[in-house]
Amino acid sequence: MFIRVWSSATHGVDALPIEVETNVASGIHEYTVVGLPKGAVRESLDRIWAALKNENLEAPRGRITINLAPADVPKDSAAFDLPLAISLIAAATDRVPEEAVARNWIMGELSLDGSVRPVRGVLPMTIEARDHGCDGVLVPAANAPEAAVVENIVVYPIRRLRDAVNVLSSESSIEAPAPYDGSGRKDERHESVGILDFRDVRGQENAKRALEVAAAGGHNALLVGPPGSGKTMLARRMPTILPQLSRAEALETTKIHSVAGRLDAGNGIVGTRPFRSPHHTISDAGLCGGGAHPKPGEISLAHNGVLFLDELPEFKRRVLEVMRQPIEEGEITISRARSTVTYPARFMLIASMNPCPCGHLTDPQRECVCAPAQVQRYLSKLSGPLMDRIDLHVEVAPVSFDEMDGPRDGDSSSTVRDRVERARTIQDVRYSDDLVHCNAQIGSRLVEEHCFVDDSGRTLLKSAIERLGLSARAYTRILKVARTIADLEEATEIDARHVSEAVQYRALDRDWWHG
Structure with missing residues (x-):
């Protein structure tokens, strides 16, 4: 039979x-x-x-x-x-x-x-x-x-x-679960927002503004500052200011978590943007996926969400270098003798690091005890090509007593998120025919078409590029960030103010870092 x-x-x-x-x-x-x-x-x-x-x-x-x-x-x-x-x-x-x-x-x-x-x-x-x-x-x-x-x-x-x-x-019937109608995702998201809120962060207005820009354009960001300045606290609140997952994004994300066996029991769909924070001892297979029978890694589990790498220089250099291609292309291909699989990996990279081994190179209150050679060795753990792929380098200064002891008067996550969503809506309309959703994803053709800079902004940009000796990739990323800043202001053209702020977010290229 x-x-x-x-x-x-x-x-x-x-x-x-x-x-x-x-x-x-x-x-x-x-x-x-x-x-x-x-x-x-x-x-x-x-x-x-x-x-x-x-x-x-x-x-x-x-x-x-x-x-x-x-x-x-x-x-x-x-x-x-x-x-x-x-x-x-x-x-x-x-x-x-x-x-x-x-x-x-x-x-x-x-x-x-x-x-x-x-x-x-x-x-x-x-x-x-x-x-x-x-x-x-x-x-x-x-x-x-x-x-x-x-x-x-x-x-x-x-x-x-x-x-x-x-x-x-047909000897008996079993009641099928009700079809998913999208309910519950918004509630889950608001619950997470209620636990973590940007208003909890005292001071750090420059860093909060930088993360708002990063969220509005989908840009990668690196937070640089001494220990205890609030880098991790800022990074963990990043998902609370990102736009809500669309149904298509939720299905993409859920498929990855389903294949990896990471779905919570009873949850039919991933309702909030993922936030993954692997330890610095992770292997390249753990971060990017792999194994004898390939499985998604942390960068794929962070798809449509945030990948947070705390203490970036402590990660193995080989592990960080493997990320360069996924950051650029939004996917990772793993080849084995019998098969080749491709996992989505379009995530926002938020990383943090100290400016030197002791952590106090940029601290105005404490003296750095590191020798110049130690600082250089520490910084050399991060390659130039990897740093070029990070759009915003943000200085995070220590918080003063008055800021810590003062009232929580900053914008809440919901207020910031409203501004971010308005900027994302502008970008969705602008790139509706190009299969991209935010400024960070656009290629050179779209940069040339949509990142038009006025004369004063072009003069300032030329001066910054020549003085800092930036690469062509860094030049393009400054334009993308400036385009996002303009979108937050709902401005059509990029002017000198937008370029100036975008250049300020290249902290690792400025003189203090090399001094």
């Missing part, structure tokens, strides 16, 4: 349709799984036989051959347990109609007692099932909110193997 069951496997952040073909022939009872099964799949039949027995479900006898097609795609996921079990039940009895199996995709890991465990990548698998034209998906109950995000497909939450048999045989 021959049975075909549909399932899916993830490849990067997308999914591939997989046919589970089961053939039962007469002969000595044995089973073979072909189609490049890896460890988790090779072990699955032992779990399946135990689950069938504990659920009192009949299994076929004889020579059983199971093929996972296409045969040239490696399969290494416990998500094939449930479709394999259903194919065996359908081959042993007529209780599961072939028509029902053909109309629904199945995925889930089995426990020995027959319960169904959650698996990774259910969102992209469900999207692929819908695009493939199937009527419904049988998924672990814990993954049902995630699958319900996908429109125009019925989701069946499965808690036990017998539930799947009952659904396919």
